[in-house]
Amino acid sequence: xxxxxxxxxxxxxxxxxxxxxxxxxxxxxxxxxxxxxxxxxxxxxxxxxxxxxxxxxxxxxxxxxxxxxxxxxxxxxxxxxxxxxxxxxxxxxxxxxxxxxxxxxxxxxxxxxxxxxxxxxxxxxxxxxxxxxxxxxxxxxxxxxxxxxxxxxxxxxxxxxxxxxxxxxxxxxxxxxxxxxxxxxxxxxxxxxxxxxxxxxxxxxxxxxxxxxxxxxxxxxxxxxxxxxxxxxxxxxxxxxxxxxxxxxxxxxxxxxxxxxxxxxxxxxxxxxxxxxxxxxxxxxxxxxxxxxxxxxxxxxxxxxxxxxxxxxxxxxxxxxxxxxxxxxxxxxxxxxxxxxx
Amino acid sequence: xxxxxxxxxxxxxxxxxxxxxxxxxxxxxxxxxxxxxxxxxxxxxxxxxxxxxxxxxxxxxxxxxxxxxxxxxxxxxxxxxxxxxxxxxxxxxxxxxxxxxxxxxxxxxxxxxxxxxxxxxxxxxxxxxxxxxxxxxxxxxxxxxxxxxxxxxxxxxxxxxxxxxxxxxxxxxxxxxxxxxxxxxxxxxxxxxxxxxxxxxxxxxxxxxxxxxxxxxxxxxxxxxxxxxxxxxxxxxxxxxxxxxxxxxxxxx
Amino acid sequence: xxxxxxxxxxxxxxxxxxxxxxxxxxxxxxxxxxxxxxxxxxxxxxxxxxxxxxxxxxxxxxxxxxxxxxxxxxxxxxxxxxxxxxxxxxxxxxxxxxxxxxxxxxxxxxxxxxxxxxxxxxxxxxxxxxxxxxxxxxxxxxxxxxxxxxxxxxxxxxxxxxxxxxxxxxxxxxxxxxxxxxxxxxxxxxxxxxxxxxxxxxxxxxxxxxxxxxxxxxxxxxxxxxxxxxxxxxxxxxxxxxxxxxxxxxxxxxxxxxxxxxxxxxxxxxxxxxxxxxxxxxxxx
Ligand SMILES: Nc1ncnc2c1ncn2[C@@H]1O[C@H](COP(=O)(O)OP(=O)(O)O)[C@@H](O)[C@H]1O
Ligand SMILES: [Mg+2]
Numbered sequence: 001x002x003x004x005x006x007x008x009x010x011x012x013x014x015x016x017x018x019x020x021x022x023x024x025x026x027x028x029x030x031x032x033x034x035x036x037x038x039x040x041x042x043x044x045x046x047x048x049x050x051x052x053x054x055x056x057x058x059x060x061x062x063x064x065x066x067x068x069x070x071x072x073x074x075x076x077x078x079x080x081x082x083x084x085x086x087x088x089x090x091x092x093x094x095x096x097x098x099x100x101x102x103x104x105x106x107x108x109x110x111x112x113x114x115x116x117x118x119x120x121x122x123x124x125x126x127x128x129x130x131x132x133x134x135x136x137x138x139x140x141x142x143x144x145x146x147x148x149x150x151x152x153x154x155x156x157x158x159x160x161x162x163x164x165x166x167x168x169x170x171x172x173x174x175x176x177x178x179x180x181x182x183x184x185x186x187x188x189x190x191x192x193x194x195x196x197x198x199x200x201x202x203x204x205x206x207x208x209x210x211x212x213x214x215x216x217x218x219x220x221x222x223x224x225x226x227x228x229x230x231x232x233x234x235x236x237x238x239x240x241x242x243x244x245x246x247x248x249x250x251x252x253x254x255x256x257x258x259x260x261x262x263x264x265x266x267x268x269x270x271x272x273x274x275x276x277x278x279x280x281x282x283x284x285x286x287x288x289x290x291x292x293x294x295x296x297x298x299x300x301x302x303x304x305x306x307x308x309x310x311x312x313x314x315x316x317x318x319x320x321x322x323x324x325x326x327x328x329x330x331x332x333x334x335x336x337x338x339x340x341x342x
Numbered sequence: 343x344x345x346x347x348x349x350x351x352x353x354x355x356x357x358x359x360x361x362x363x364x365x366x367x368x369x370x371x372x373x374x375x376x377x378x379x380x381x382x383x384x385x386x387x388x389x390x391x392x393x394x395x396x397x398x399x400x401x402x403x404x405x406x407x408x409x410x411x412x413x414x415x416x417x418x419x420x421x422x423x424x425x426x427x428x429x430x431x432x433x434x435x436x437x438x439x440x441x442x443x444x445x446x447x448x449x450x451x452x453x454x455x456x457x458x459x460x461x462x463x464x465x466x467x468x469x470x471x472x473x474x475x476x477x478x479x480x481x482x483x484x485x486x487x488x489x490x491x492x493x494x495x496x497x498x499x500x501x502x503x504x505x506x507x508x509x510x511x512x513x514x515x516x517x518x519x520x521x522x523x524x525x526x527x528x529x530x531x532x533x534x535x536x537x538x539x540x541x542x543x544x545x546x547x548x549x550x551x552x553x554x555x556x557x558x559x560x561x562x563x564x565x566x567x568x569x570x571x572x573x574x575x576x577x578x579x580x581x582x583x584x585x586x587x588x589x590x591x592x593x594x595x
Numbered sequence: 596x597x598x599x600x601x602x603x604x605x606x607x608x609x610x611x612x613x614x615x616x617x618x619x620x621x622x623x624x625x626x627x628x629x630x631x632x633x634x635x636x637x638x639x640x641x642x643x644x645x646x647x648x649x650x651x652x653x654x655x656x657x658x659x660x661x662x663x664x665x666x667x668x669x670x671x672x673x674x675x676x677x678x679x680x681x682x683x684x685x686x687x688x689x690x691x692x693x694x695x696x697x698x699x700x701x702x703x704x705x706x707x708x709x710x711x712x713x714x715x716x717x718x719x720x721x722x723x724x725x726x727x728x729x730x731x732x733x734x735x736x737x738x739x740x741x742x743x744x745x746x747x748x749x750x751x752x753x754x755x756x757x758x759x760x761x762x763x764x765x766x767x768x769x770x771x772x773x774x775x776x777x778x779x780x781x782x783x784x785x786x787x788x789x790x791x792x793x794x795x796x797x798x799x800x801x802x803x804x805x806x807x808x809x810x811x812x813x814x815x816x817x818x819x820x821x822x823x824x825x826x827x828x829x830x831x832x833x834x835x836x837x838x839x840x841x842x843x844x845x846x847x848x849x850x851x852x853x854x855x856x857x858x859x860x861x862x863x864x865x866x867x868x869x870x871x872x873x874x875x876x877x878x879x880x
Contacts, residue, residue: 045776052685053702066723121619149804152853155838234612262713264807289715312716323711427772437763441877451771
């Protein structure tokens, strides 16, 4: 576009002075114009905020470096065989972490197997089936389930779940499913099974809240399209919602896995704490988190301490990877507009 | 003390897209100048460059020469914060601070700038609310009601009072009445009429009648350029530029 | 919908799915009610005045309480808040106001990592960082562990709430010549304060019941302690110790402690919910 033809209005200084003379505000606070620009305060403010943001990075770096430094002894001594060794003998100075890895994986997987159908079912119930007035109450109750501290799950597990297991559930399982080999041996009540059940109860809220969020993120035209084809409510959910949401639901499940892997107190109180790899779910086991909880303060030998810290480092790395993976899955559905739960 | 504004070759960008392509324009002191033009032509961007609000948008930048009175506001020695104290702004949508009472809204500019003068503040609040033609309607609820509890038109006048309290020399108004009903609009227009005796007023409007009613001068913008500026009467009766004529006769826009 | 019209199989599947979702809901409610019911039943029976006023008695003697653990928990949580709240709110403001670039994303990502660190791992990291250096367990070490765990939740809440504050309000303030720092504190932060406090309370409720990070940091103590450099009792730790003990008297104490802890946490969660349902931005109704 060419430069426009301008006709500048002309104005004289006398007009300006007149205007100034008729001013209704006789006093002007001198301080207002001369007071500091605030620029240096802005810099200071930003600097302080930056400092706290940087400290988040620094904390994680410190944690990782401390875990590495403290586990160096064990890492050098055992190398990769640390994760393959089945023997955990502090007296002999022989440390293999396989039983704990096994216990962690089995208890977490079993917990997921129980919690996933429950969590997804509850999410569907709350989003789609629950009578509206009940919805708030129900989501509040599930929120409470997530808020109960781990140690209280453990307490309840010891005094309620374990006797139940010993007297009813384990005999029942042994009788009907003993042939699988998973439910044999002495019925202590404590062991892999109750630990997994408690873990399952603890992670249901995670799965259900992420699943709900992801389901709500599915655009409603998808539902309407399904309904318009004459789908029943379930078919609408399956085709219009769950199919679109499944990646995000996977994310919720993986996130719950991350929680289960690192869960400590309730598991420690129920799993029996024996470093063995057993096929039967009745048998006591041990997890990475609970061996640290139990033995850390007795570990006076440097190598013993170092081996425990190395387990912690491994647990840290695994949960970080699992969490990143989960966040990625969830993000791919909700595109970041999520009111991140917990 | 009304001051003039001298704008020379002002360019503004949002990221990579250029919204203003070198505007040169003089705003007369103690007068009301209207900026008109079709939506998206850069009116808001232009006025926001006059008090350095443009640069608060991420990735946005401006270039050129803008003088408020004798101060080059983009000059190296000047600070955005000081410029904004001299150049008040009223936005399209009324935006009173919802956490503050009516009184605190008006006093906010002084208090948060660190100028709280106790008893004197009462006088300033009364004077500004009176200037904004709101005093009589709110004087009983000053410290009881929140700014957000007022009606839309009242909220906009509250925002004008709030801007007046820091005693600016220039008042920028970006479509101040477009979100309001006709009665509130006419109140705001009356207000602009009285304000221009003491302030240099720049008002953006997409309503040509409004420009004709309140402004002494009118500038027509199109696609980030200033097409024509003149006495309001002249623009609306015998514009020099064909594009201006097309616009005011409603042939496009 | 009518069975003969849509086909008997689809009809049945639809109803089966509905029934299963109700069943899932019921199965989740059962442990919840069982836990709360049993907690109230055992806890109330074991609560008495001494519980709140006395320290634990040695094994075999009846009576005594958990007063030192309650106060110890409050003390550790106070230390945790002094560390976690400023860091969390500070980095949340940074993310909301300046966190658009690469560095902002890095901080967000790191906060997510921090959020996912198992609490027991946090415990041994602080042990290595603080306890080894100081050569003994301390309330400070426990508070530091919990404080760090509060940071990601608070930062996320602060960022989210600040982003909900309309840009128009910031512009109004900036347009008055109010500097950016002042605008952020007096306008944005103030408008978002209800939501941010909600986030802080959630973070608080989350760490209040944490046991694992305290095992090798605060460590526990059978007596009173208000010295931040000394081992200190905490309610969840004490519950753990009592729960795995073989003494009936201590079991009763564990239940009483659990009831107190849960009541506190439920109160926090409930008030957060009430505040949140009223709207988390001030003056926006
Ligand atoms: N925040 C923004 N980010 C990117 N582009 C913008 C933004 N605001 C305005 N623009 C662009 O700048 C141009 C001028 O906009 P604006 O000044 O708001 O026009 P007007 O106020 O005249 O309607 C338009 O093309 C618009 O799309
Ligand atoms: Mg505009």
